[in-house]
Each structure stands twice: as C-alpha cells, then as structure tokens.
Amino acid sequence: MKSSPRIALVTGANKGIGFEIARQLGQLGIEIILGARDKHRGMEAANALLQEGITSHALILDTTHGPSVRRARKYLQAEFGRLDILVNNAGIGHDMQLHPSQTPLDTIRDVFETNYFGVIAVTQELLPLIQQSPAGRIVNVSSSLGSLTLGSDPQSAYYDVKPLGYNASKSALNAFTVALAHELRDTPIKVNSADPGWCRTDLGGDTAPLTAASGADTPVWLATLPEDGPTGGFFALRQPLPW
Numbered sequence: 001m002k003s004s005p006r007i008a009l010v011t012g013a014n015k016g017i018g019f020e021i022a023r024q025l026g027q028l029g030i031e032i033i034l035g036a037r038d039k040h041r042g043m044e045a046a047n048a049l050l051q052e053g054i055t056s057h058a059l060i061l062d063t064t065h066g067p068s069v070r071r072a073r074k075y076l077q078a079e080f081g082r083l084d085i086l087v088n089n090a091g092i093g094h095d096m097q098l099h100p101s102q103t104p105l106d107t108i109r110d111v112f113e114t115n116y117f118g119v120i121a122v123t124q125e126l127l128p129l130i131q132q133s134p135a136g137r138i139v140n141v142s143s144s145l146g147s148l149t150l151g152s153d154p155q156s157a158y159y160d161v162k163p164l165g166y167n168a169s170k171s172a173l174n175a176f177t178v179a180l181a182h183e184l185r186d187t188p189i190k191v192n193s194a195d196p197g198w199c200r201t202d203l204g205g206d207t208a209p210l211t212a213a214s215g216a217d218t219p220v221w222l223a224t225l226p227e228d229g230p231t232g233g234f235f236a237l238r239q240p241l242p243w
C-alpha cells in the first residue's frame with residue numbers, strides 16, 4: 001500500500017468538466033484517479049494529464065453498474081487504503097429538449113440512474129475509504145436547474161429551462177447532499193453540491209458562455225475546503241445557491 005499525497009477520484013473525468021476538475025486538482029499536487037466508463041477514453045485522458053506532470057491513473061468506472069463500482073472500491077482499497085476526495089461528476093442530460101408532459105418514463109429513469117442512483121451507489125461503496133481520510137471531501141456536481149427556488153422564479157435565468165428528468169435528478173442529488181452531510185455532521189467529512197455554471201461541453205452545447213475549465217472552479221474549491229469550510233451546502237461561483 002502506497003503512502004502518498006491526497007487521493008481524489010473524479011467520476012466521468014475523461015472529458016468535459018470532469019476532466020478539468022481532475023486537471024485542476026492535479027495541479028494542486030493531488031494524485032488523480034480518473035474515472036471513465038470506457039477504458040480507451042480513460043487512458044487517453046489520464047495520459048494527457050501525465051504529459052502535464054500530473055500523477056493520474058485511469059480507472060474503469062461505470063457509475064450505474066454495480067460490479068464496476070465494487071471493482072473501483074477494491075482497487076482503491078488495495079492501492080491506497082483510503083480516499084480523500086470524491087467528486088461525483090458523471091452526469092447525463094438525455095431529455096434536455098423534451099417537454100415534461102411528453103418525456104418518456106424510461107428516459108427519466110435513465111437520467112436518474114446516472115445523475116442520482118449512480119452517485120448514491122458510488123458514495124455508499126466508497127464511504128468507508130473516505131472515512132479513512134483525515135479530511136474527506138465529497139462534491140456532488142449538480143446544477144442550478146436542480147434548484148426548485150430558481151426554477152419557480154420567473155425572474156431567474158433558469159425559469160424557462162424545464163427538462164423534467166434532468167432537473168428533478170439534480171434536485172434529488174441535492175437532497176442526497178443534505179441528507180449525507182447531516183449524517184456525517186460530527187465527522188471531518190464535508191459534503192456539498194456544486195453548480196459549475198453553463199459550460200461548453202458535449203452536455204452543455206456550443207453556445208454556453210463558460211469554458212469547462214471555469215466550470216471546474218467551484219467543484220475544485222469544495223473538494224479542497226479547509227477544516228472550517230461549509231458542509232451540506234449548494235454553491236456556484238463559490239457562493240451559496242438557494243435549494
């Protein structure tokens with residue numbers, strides 16, 4: 001078992017915001033476990049970070065596949081014996097263009113499988129390893145679209161964006177953040193939700209105003225919070241957001 005600097009696992013890190021979160025954590029000297037469901041894409045991304053001098057390892061991890069999640073836990077246990085940072089970034093938005101009344105149930109279920117159940121599965125499996133860290137940090141990459149307050153405010157920029165599966169899955173993810181932070185409130189572990197903002201990625205599209213690199217900023221900040229930092233919160237641009 002190696003003794004090393006902080007160890008971070010970022011799920012869905014082969015591209016987009018997850019890749020940038022991995023890169024920025026790596027630039028802080030944190031050892032990166034780059035989760036990717038496709039081996040080739042994961043290795044390519046991990047190699048790109050290695051070229052930049054970042055210690056990174058590709059880990060095949062499909063967050064919706066139980067055996068894959070259990071294999072990830074065994075790998076982390078054997079290699080490091082703990083996990084300091086878990087960034088639940090993997091997410092999908094397969095219903096972004098659909099009206100709530102016409103979104104097939106199966107589509108909504110698929111979105112929940114990745115954006116909600118997958119996050120719970122990974123977190124539950126890895127929590128015993130995070131409890132071995134002196135200062136565990138869990139970051140759930142959510143969205144302002146999951147804010148019921150913003151979504152019901154006609155003045156909000158998010159008022160007219162209503163993909164039911166995506167938005168509800170992020171509201172549910174935020175509920176997980178609140179519940180887990182409460183359970184862990186007397187431990188050193190901090191659990192927070194982050195909205196990266198609307199970013200130019202495969203999910204966000206070409207017209208988004210932000211780069212993936214700028215979207216990574218708040219998740220990275222939450223992943224590296226000091227002991228007196230917040231837990232059980234929801235943040236964008238390092239500022240609190242309404243639930």
Ligand SMILES: NC(=O)c1ccc[n+]([C@@H]2O[C@H](COP(=O)([O-])OP(=O)(O)OC[C@H]3O[C@@H](n4cnc5c(N)ncnc54)[C@H](OP(=O)(O)O)[C@@H]3O)[C@@H](O)[C@H]2O)c1
Nearest residue numbers: 012014016017062063089090091143198199201202203204
């Ligand atoms: N982009 C935005 O504007 C925006 C705004 C708010 C929140 N977010 C959130 O930010 C996170 C990252 O989004 P993004 O824009 O970077 O999207 P992206 O470019 O589409 O990347 C999504 C990543 O998640 C991975 N993934 C999907 N399902 C997975 C699964 N079952 N197991 C493991 N990995 C899986 C993808 O892997 P493959 O390459 O194999 O598909 C990919 O690496 C998501 O949670 C998203 O909801 C994004």
